Amino acid sequence: MTYAGSYKKISALVFTALLMSAPFAHAEGPQCSSVFYTSTESLNDLMTKRYPSLDKLLQDPNAFYETYRQRFHAQKELTPDHPYRFDFSEMGMPLVRDIDKYLEVKIDSVTKELAEFKEKRASRMKLSRIVRTKFDNAKEKNLETYVEYLKDLRGESQEIMNDGHVSYERVVEFSYFYNRAAGRFDTNKYPMKDRFLLLTDRLLEGYKPLPIAEEYRMYKNRDFGVFQMKSVYKGYRDAEKIFAKDFKATDELKQLWIPTNAALGNSVLMRLMNTKIHLVGVTDAPIWADGYNRPAGDFWMHDVRHESFKYYEAQNYIEKNQLSDAQFDRMKSKMDDWLVELNSEIAKIEDVNLKKAVSLTIFNFHHDAGFPLIPTMFLTKKNTTKNLYTMYVVSGHGTYFENPWKNLDRADAWLKDFWGKRVEQENEALDLARSHNP
Numbered sequence: 001m002t003y004a005g006s007y008k009k010i011s012a013l014v015f016t017a018l019l020m021s022a023p024f025a026h027a028e029g030p031q032c033s034s035v036f037y038t039s040t041e042s043l044n045d046l047m048t049k050r051y052p053s054l055d056k057l058l059q060d061p062n063a064f065y066e067t068y069r070q071r072f073h074a075q076k077e078l079t080p081d082h083p084y085r086f087d088f089s090e091m092g093m094p095l096v097r098d099i100d101k102y103l104e105v106k107i108d109s110v111t112k113e114l115a116e117f118k119e120k121r122a123s124r125m126k127l128s129r130i131v132r133t134k135f136d137n138a139k140e141k142n143l144e145t146y147v148e149y150l151k152d153l154r155g156e157s158q159e160i161m162n163d164g165h166v167s168y169e170r171v172v173e174f175s176y177f178y179n180r181a182a183g184r185f186d187t188n189k190y191p192m193k194d195r196f197l198l199l200t201d202r203l204l205e206g207y208k209p210l211p212i213a214e215e216y217r218m219y220k221n222r223d224f225g226v227f228q229m230k231s232v233y234k235g236y237r238d239a240e241k242i243f244a245k246d247f248k249a250t251d252e253l254k255q256l257w258i259p260t261n262a263a264l265g266n267s268v269l270m271r272l273m274n275t276k277i278h279l280v281g282v283t284d285a286p287i288w289a290d291g292y293n294r295p296a297g298d299f300w301m302h303d304v305r306h307e308s309f310k311y312y313e314a315q316n317y318i319e320k321n322q323l324s325d326a327q328f329d330r331m332k333s334k335m336d337d338w339l340v341e342l343n344s345e346i347a348k349i350e351d352v353n354l355k356k357a358v359s360l361t362i363f364n365f366h367h368d369a370g371f372p373l374i375p376t377m378f379l380t381k382k383n384t385t386k387n388l389y390t391m392y393v394v395s396g397h398g399t400y401f402e403n404p405w406k407n408l409d410r411a412d413a414w415l416k417d418f419w420g421k422r423v424e425q426e427n428e429a430l431d432l433a434r435s436h437n438p
Helices: 003-024 040-050 052-058 061-078 089-128 134-163 168-182 192-205 212-220 234-247 266-271 296-320 325-347 352-368 375-380 385-395 404-420 423-434
Strands: 256-260 277-281 287-289 292-294
Touching: 040 052, 040 266, 040 325, 052 061, 052 089, 052 256, 052 266, 061 256, 061 277, 089 134, 089 168, 089 256, 134 168, 134 212, 168 212, 168 256, 168 296, 192 292, 192 296, 234 296, 266 352, 277 296, 287 296, 292 296, 296 325, 296 352, 325 352, 325 423, 352 375, 352 385, 352 404, 375 404, 375 423, 385 404
Parallel strands: 256 277
Antiparallel strands: 287 292
């Protein structure tokens, strides 16, 4: 077989595995709970201690959301066409200060790179008397534009800090453009394998880095969008429609995004499954997730895709069961109870490999695929965690437990037993929710 033929075959294999595992991208190894949660409040307390930068959110996620929902409506009275300009300083100002520090370091690094490039090029030309190549000209221009762009971003962070307050709309947009800029050239130092995997991932995520001049133009024009491109994966395309539409809804605050640079584990993402709160990562360096080394812009889109699934599947459940949003919200206290019970039961599993397999399956099925923490979800939807595990093997991401296929089957059976015992509770919760007027 020729090299080209081998490459095409390998490409097809990897891309197929990616498509199989697309909605099940796992951010880290499973965290096995050793804490016996006795209530939602005790879980909130633990999350608050574990993630102090998100303490205002995690003390009571529902009350947190309600605070900003009220601000949304108050802002709507002031600026009907721009209800998302409500104050978001409690969460936004600490993040902007951190981004400002990231930008200071980045500007210094790229400025030095530009100076060194000019010096080496001048020395090379002096010795060989070779005329500057188009490549040299292009690289110099790109670096100059990049420095200018980064300085403009830092100018905005400085402006926000001088003002002492910031709106929700501005925090989300600024974080988005910062992420795109911060990771724009990180892949230049990637090995070929990582670059190739990232190319396939970008087709799934619908993300495309643009020439730096075009990235800069997007920022200056404030050309922000929830999704840059359509995904090749139908499931993502289905989810993106309603998620993008409701992101900018003007009648109600249907989503609350929290851009954050906190190092998040599985536990906090699972805690927020039953909320309208969506965490989106902000980073100054590439992050390994599910076998791919994603630069900042890619990582942002990766998180947004997961959150779109969470939102989409909740809406599907609402529609299937003919609920209003308010009625579904009434079910969420029961869903929180089930999460507490789930964590407690996992803590009792003595078999380490089974415990890890159960944790992996839970996180993939509920967070990554977005299925609500509801009994019939696990009992009626296909569990494709084995596809994800195949992708781990293909990408060399590593494995977490022994005898994976056997233990993933055991985990599936364990979870079906757990959720099967709670189907009647779901029916009761549905009846109670429907008894209240929409």
